[in-house]
Amino acid sequence: MSKNKVLSSVKDEELIKKRRDQMIKGALTLFKEKGFHRTTTREIAKESGFSIGTLYEYIRTKEDVLYLVCDSIHGEVKKRLEAVVDLKQPSTENLCNVITSFFHLMDEMQEEILILYQEVKSLSKETRVYILQKEREMADMLEKAIITCLPHKLAKQDTALLANNILIQGHMWGFRRWMVQKEFTLEEYIERQLNFALRSMGIKS
Structure with missing residues (x-):
């Protein structure tokens, strides 16, 4: 499925984007409060600022809204990660900046994740x-940064595993916040996770 497969009776692409952006914003607010299943399409329409009839001009089902929300979250993560990945100037420092920026992003977007x-x-x-x-594309971006920025090569499987470890460590800040956020500040968490990552790559922190 792609974004284009979420059918709309409206043909104006600019208007579709505008209305769906409103819909995503409204749905995110409601999903954070009460979850997907307890949220109705009527509530989504109201939170988005238009009628239920207008809502159904841009989607077919409530699942379409959830799909658009999920796709939007990934799109935001990808855009912001790409903004800090500078593969033209590869260095260990650049890799640390990428990982640090990713953790900060995961802190900002923990509810969405x-x-x-x-x-x-x-x-x-x-x-x-x-x-x-x-x-997978998020993990691939981190993997590419590791391959490009490290002064030495890791085994392919090790690189893939390390990229996924970093991804999950970022998510864990939100998943297990009931514990880790009581034990560490964000900066302390990043420093320790960065040290673990560097040691696993054979770099002294």
């Missing part, structure tokens, strides 16, 4: 595969 993982199971198999592919 929680929604993504809690509710993705509610999507159809086809849509879920598409959304999870976006997750």
